[in-house]
Amino acid sequence: MNPNVKLARPEILTLQPYVYAAWDNRYERMHANENPWRAAGDTSELGLNLYPESPATALHTRLAELYGVQLNQVLAGRGSDEGIDLLIRSFCRAGQDSIVTCPPTFGFYRVAAEVQGAKVIEVPLIRSNTGFALDTENLLATCQSNPNIKLVFLCSPGNPPGNALNAENMLKVCRALNGRALVVVDEAYIEFTGRPSFTTVLADYPNLVVLRTLSKAYALAGARCGTTIADAEIIDVIARVIPPYAIPTSTVESVLKATTSQQREKIAQQIQTLISERNKLSDALKQCALIKHVFPSDANFLLVECVNADTVFNAAKAVGLVIRDQRKQPQCSQCLRITIGTPEQNERLLKGIQAAGKKPQVNA
Numbered sequence: 001m002n003p004n005v006k007l008a009r010p011e012i013l014t015l016q017p018y019v020y021a022a023w024d025n026r027y028e029r030m031h032a033n034e035n036p037w038r039a040a041g042d043t044s045e046l047g048l049n050l051y052p053e054s055p056a057t058a059l060h061t062r063l064a065e066l067y068g069v070q071l072n073q074v075l076a077g078r079g080s081d082e083g084i085d086l087l088i089r090s091f092c093r094a095g096q097d098s099i100v101t102c103p104p105t106f107g108f109y110r111v112a113a114e115v116q117g118a119k120v121i122e123v124p125l126i127r128s129n130t131g132f133a134l135d136t137e138n139l140l141a142t143c144q145s146n147p148n149i150k151l152v153f154l155c156s157p158g159n160p161p162g163n164a165l166n167a168e169n170m171l172k173v174c175r176a177l178n179g180r181a182l183v184v185v186d187e188a189y190i191e192f193t194g195r196p197s198f199t200t201v202l203a204d205y206p207n208l209v210v211l212r213t214l215s216k217a218y219a220l221a222g223a224r225c226g227t228t229i230a231d232a233e234i235i236d237v238i239a240r241v242i243p244p245y246a247i248p249t250s251t252v253e254s255v256l257k258a259t260t261s262q263q264r265e266k267i268a269q270q271i272q273t274l275i276s277e278r279n280k281l282s283d284a285l286k287q288c289a290l291i292k293h294v295f296p297s298d299a300n301f302l303l304v305e306c307v308n309a310d311t312v313f314n315a316a317k318a319v320g321l322v323i324r325d326q327r328k329q330p331q332c333s334q335c336l337r338i339t340i341g342t343p344e345q346n347e348r349l350l351k352g353i354q355a356a357g358k359k360p361q362v363n364a
C-alpha cells in the first residue's frame with residue numbers, strides 16, 4: 001500500500017462514493033432520468049441530453065496516453081484548478097492541516113486552501129537575476145517542524161516567475177517528505193520548457209502528484225480540462241471527492257479531437273513559434289528604457305520588472321493590449337507578466353512600450 005494514502009482525511013477514506021448510472025452502450029438508457037430528445041443547437045456526437053460517460057474512460061484513456069502514464073494514474077478535472085481543489089479537500093482537515101506554497105506563485109493554491117479552512121505556510125522562492133529558486137533547506141525544515149503539512153505545491157515553470165525549478169532539488173523534497181506530505185508539481189507550462197515531465201519519475205516517488213493542463217500549449221482553456229496524475233491509490237482517494245459527471249460531453253469531444261497525433265504535431269510547431277517569439281520579445285524588451293529586468297522564462301509568458309509598472313501597463317492598454325499586474329506578489333514590486341501572443345500582438349506591444357519610453361515621464 002502507498003504509505004501516503006493515510007495522509008488523506010479519514011472521512012474521505014471511509015466515504016462511500018456516489019454510484020453513477022452505469023454506462024453501457026449495449027442498452028438504450030432509461031435509468032438516468034434524462035430527456036430522450038436532443039436540445040436545440042446540440043451538435044455534439046453523444047447528445048447533450050445524456051449524462052457524459054462517468055468515470056470518463058474515453059477521456060482518461062486519451063490523457064493517460066498523451067502523458068505517458070497508466071489509466072489508473074489519471075483523473076481529469078475542470079482545469080487543473082479542480083485538481084488543486086480536490087487534493088486540498090481530500091487531504092486537509094479544516095482548521096488543522098496546512099499546505100505549503102513558494103511565492104511568488106499561482107494564487108489559486110491559497111484560495112482553494114482558504115475555502116477548505118486549511119492554513120497556508122509560505123516558503124518564498126529565492127530571487128536572483130537568473131530567476132527564482134527553491135529554498136530547499138528552509139522548505140524541508142518548515143515541513144519537519146509542522147507535522148500537519150499535507151501538501152507542498154511546487155510550480156515549475158513557475159507562474160509568475162517563468163523559470164523551471166531545479167529538478168534535483170524538487171526530487172530531494174519528494175524523497176524527504178515521502179509518507180509525511182504529498183508534493184504537487186504543477187506543470188501547467190511544461191510543454192514550453194523542452195524538459196521531461198515529472199510524470200517520468202512517478203514510479204519512484206509515491207508521494208509525487210503532477211498537474212497537467214490542456215489550457216496552455218493545447219489551446220483548450222475554454223474547454224476546462226486539467227489532469228491530476230499520481231500513484232493509482234492517490235488518484236482513487238481524490239476520485240471519491242469529484243462530483244458526479246464532472247466533465248461535460250462538449251469538453252470530452254473537444255479534447256478527443258484536439259489531441260490526435262496529427263493535432264499534436266501542429267501543437268508542437270505552435271509551441272516552437274511561441275518559444276521563438278518569447279525569446280525575441282525578451283531580447284527586445286531588455287533594450288527598452290522602461291524595462292529594468294526581464295526574467296528568464298521557460299513558459300509562454302515573460303515576467304518583467306519595470307522602471308514604473310503603471311507606465312508600461314498603460315502603454316500596453318494604449319495599443320489595445322492588457323497585460324497582468326504582478327505587484328502584489330512578494331519580491332515583484334514593479335513587475336508585470338506578459339503572455340506571448342501572435343507575432344503581430346508581440347510587435348504591437350513592443351512598439352507601444354518603446355514609444356512610451358521615448359515620452360518624457362511625469363512622476364505621479
Ligand SMILES: Cc1ncc(COP(=O)(O)O)c(C=O)c1O
Nearest residue numbers: 079080081106159188213215226
Ligand atoms: C501554474 C498554474 N497552475 C494551474 C493553472 C490553472 O489552469 P487550468 O485550471 O486552466 O488548467 C494555471 C492557470 O493560469 C497556472 O498558471
